[in-house]
Amino acid sequence: MPDLLIELFSEEIPARMQGRAAEDLKKLVTDHMVEAGLTYAAAAAFATPRRLCLAVEGLPKATRATREERKGPRADAPEKAVAGFLRSTGLTMDQLERRADKKGEVLFAVIEKPGREAAEVVAEALEQAIRNFPWPKSMRWGSGSLRWVRPLHSIICLLSDDAGPEIVPLDIDGIRAGDMTWGHRFMAPGAVQVSGFEDYRDKLAARHVVLDPAERAERIRHDADQAAFGLGMEIVEDKGLLAEVAGLVEWPVVLMGPIGEKFLGLPPEVLQTSMKEHQKFFSVRNPATGRIEKFVTVANRETADAGATILEGNGRVLAARLSDALFFWENDLRKIEREGKGMAGLEAMAAPLANVTFHNKLGSQADRIARIAALAREIAPAVGADPALAEQAAKVAKADLASEMVYEFPELQGVMGGYYARAAGLSEEVAEACAAHYAPLGPGDAAPTAPVSVAVALADKIDMLACFWCIDEKPTGSKDPFALRRAAIGIIRIITTGGVRVSLEKVLMSWAEASILMPVSYGDPRGTGVPKQRPKTFDRFLSTVAEGETSSGDFYEDQEFDLEAISTEFSDLLAFLADRLKVHLRGEGVRHDVIEACFQLGGQDDLVLLVARVKALQAFVETEDGANLLQGHRRAVNILTAEEKKDGIEYSLDPDVKFAEGAEETALFAALDAAEPKIAAALAEEDFAAAMTAMAGLRAPIDAFFEAVQVNSDNGIIRRNRLCLLNRIRVVMQRVAVFGALEG
Amino acid sequence: MTRTPQAQDAPRSFQEIILRLQTYWAARGCAVMQPYDMEVGAGTFHPATTLRSLGDRHWAAAYVQPSRRPTDGRYGDNPNRLQHYYQFQVLIKPSPPDLQNLYLGSLEAIGIDMGLHDIRFVEDDWESPTLGAWGLGWEVWCDGMEVSQFTYFQQVGGHDCRPVSGELTYGLERLAMYVLGIDHVMDMPYNDPQSPIALKYGDVFRQTEREFSRFNFDVANTEVLLRHFEEAEAECAAILAQDRTDPKTGRDIPMAHPAYDQCIKASHIFNLLDARGVISPTERQAYIGRVRTLAKACADCFVTTEAGGGAPAATAEA
Structure with a gap:
């Protein structure tokens, strides 16, 4: 049984694309072979910076003939x-x-x-794979028209069996398949002939190329750990960086070096970010001091001086980078110090944000901060935060966007704000809110729980949503340029994690009151003193008070809210949040129709209550009582709807027990009389489980009623009374949820 | 894959590194050109790269280009950042198959010992939104230091590059500091330190860095600049709007290069305005788009010219 070896040798393939490319090569080639009837026993793909490799074992010599x-x-x-x-x-x-x-x-x-030779099928499979390779980005080179991720230099395509290797004839735009490869670019640049996968792998290893990326990563991890361990230190784990670095080298050599003493005072996040982003260095932490004191770099070669020159060079580059960082850090701190302790320093830092456009219909970053601050103050009591502190935190939380450090390292936004707030002597709660108010940034990121952070984080996200809803920039389909879905999920997670009891509608209205009339600046970069203006896009939420009714002539005093227009937008926004809640709770196994049944009650803008109700309802409908009651409810509603349609009237009057006939009907009256106050009391207590239990008491009487009683009595009065009784079932149950929205 | 195994003698000054690069690329068949006589942000803006990467005519050029990045000014204090610095640029069309090795040879030529250093090609896709250009390639690292940009041009001025040009850009100060083992750019020997009058980089440029940093950040008259931007934009369009046929000589003379000069001007003025902090993020995109419109129009014109491969070579004039 022949084995197949393919190597596509090119100029350096971007590290981030290598893993996917190896898999794509395997899939494209083997899929094509199998489709053509060429089966195989096993296949494996590998990538290094300069090559993709595919090894396939156990191919037949030819495909079978078919008739x-x-x-x-x-x-x-x-x-x-x-x-x-x-x-x-x-x-x-x-x-x-x-x-x-x-x-x-x-x-x-x-x-x-007729059966086809394996070589013929393989050649066809490889040519198609190369010509249709799904690189994220590909290019042409020289005068050719072939596309590859970087110039493709040579191809090995070799079938080998007991009789020996044979080159598969293949010529792609002048590149002829052969059996030659090249070793490490610097350590063993010569060409070498190979006879099959094992020979290829071994010859590469002897020429300083580790073919398997997992093996390269493991070597790096092991050697780095050893080097750090020897000094009583530890590597700060970073799997993404490890995979990337393994894709930058064919022959990994781990080198550890010191970070200059004068840089050790920089925040560890700065050291880590600078080393990782710019240099692809690992950080080495000293557990004794908690500081990052050394770096690990991974070279692509051994040298006669055991890496001394390489390490020295890397150290110099790092020192230059960190000098920059230190310069920014000291400049930022100096700015704060100049203003003295307290808010003044951070306000000075944030001043340029008045000239940074947040969105051309929504004014500057400074305007956005002012809105968030007003809202955080409103929300504070509900989350147990001091309003003044929440407002202060909101005012400083984004100040670092104007810092030199964050300009250089945008990923440090918030983190730096925390350091600057502490440097200004602001309280720990305020400092903490700087980083925490952006959270949660994704499913893996925790929602903030400290009250001040919660207030600012909620205000930040609610402002986002409210603003973009007011200018009608809502997410559609896959388009969500302002990450509003993430903001909505953030709100949901913060509220449900912390059990935050707020009426979102009231919060939104207080946002509107503070924000819609708030004049904003559209950036004043030229310093021409353009006065702040009210966002024109918000005009539709205002109605001008008739002339003559006010005397001040002040534009803002002459305006009134158009409550209807605002609440239309906000109902839509709440429905969007409910949709996000469905997605969020689906992860916890909650049925979307259960959420819908609760949300349809209307006024469900307290997400904590909504979730409690949803969870109690789901638990209830999963019980036998719940399932049966649901059936009973459906039967009642079906009859009622049919008769109401037929008669063209609504049976919404109170049924009277004096028209009840037989024990079952009387019992249902009694059961409803008993359940109603219990449900009401439980709901008043927000005890949804108790409300469900009270409702469960209706199941037996309803079942018994339908068993024994014919609703459509010949006696018109009795019939009407019974239909009103059915309506009462619906009304009572609807206090808990809109059961009609439930499926099954 | 043949390279001299031993590195050459180490260069001793900034200018020696430039001279060696010129000698090296001249020996590999490049026309060694001189800097373009206008303010540009990078060597790519030189018409020898931007325009000559278009069309099907083969081309090989190498040159030093003084480059200006007003926002990078640090009054001559920062060890690495300058508002005026030099790039060494190589452009070969079509890109030769051994361009990577040719490039590595140039590093050896300036004294980088391949046996001791760690050279890496790290993904870096190049894009110039102002030129409507992009390409794929790498930044080249030497011991973790970015010493060059290596790009295969795919598109320039909105036109597909056929054939593809290989472009190399060396950041000369940074590279030279590395080779010479200097930590602060101002301390770098500009000429041979043994010269009767030894000059350091700082002797040549500290004064100008200081003056231009102040000028760029705080003094450049933004109203004048804004007006100049509009004028350059209008002039570029006006040049291209001229009849191709020169009424005086009756010859077909489209004016891609004079128009492109105006595009360069607009681009530099935009950089200055940016340094003055008078361009908001939203406006920024709009300005870049306006420069790109000019670059594309110039490219459209160039590809119809003789040098752009769009017209037959002119016959000798009577």
């Missing part, structure tokens, strides 16, 4: 029918067989496909 027989029209069938048959089989008339049957002759096509 297919197809019955066609009669020999005397109309010409059209025969022509169609010829077209579909790809044969000519004289290639068809005529076979006699009872009524005459029938045409038969016998299509024989």
